[in-house]
Amino acid sequence: MNISVELSTAEAELLTDTAVQLGVRPEELARVALTDALSRDKDDSRKAAAYVLEKNRQLYERLA
DSSP states (O other), X not given: XXXXXXXXXXXXXXXXXXXXHHTSOHHHHHHHXXXXXXXXXXXXXXXXXXXXXXXXHHHHHHHO
């Protein structure tokens, strides 16, 4: 899938500069950053759900 993203001049320069420092193409850096951001969101949602379930379990235990 190809996606087009509009970046400001400052964002494009930062992406390019960072990619040069890491020795990768800017497109590859953007793809990896997006993949990381998407997986982090999933992990955060799972952690939040686990926390709520644990708190509910503790509450039900006290009420029993």
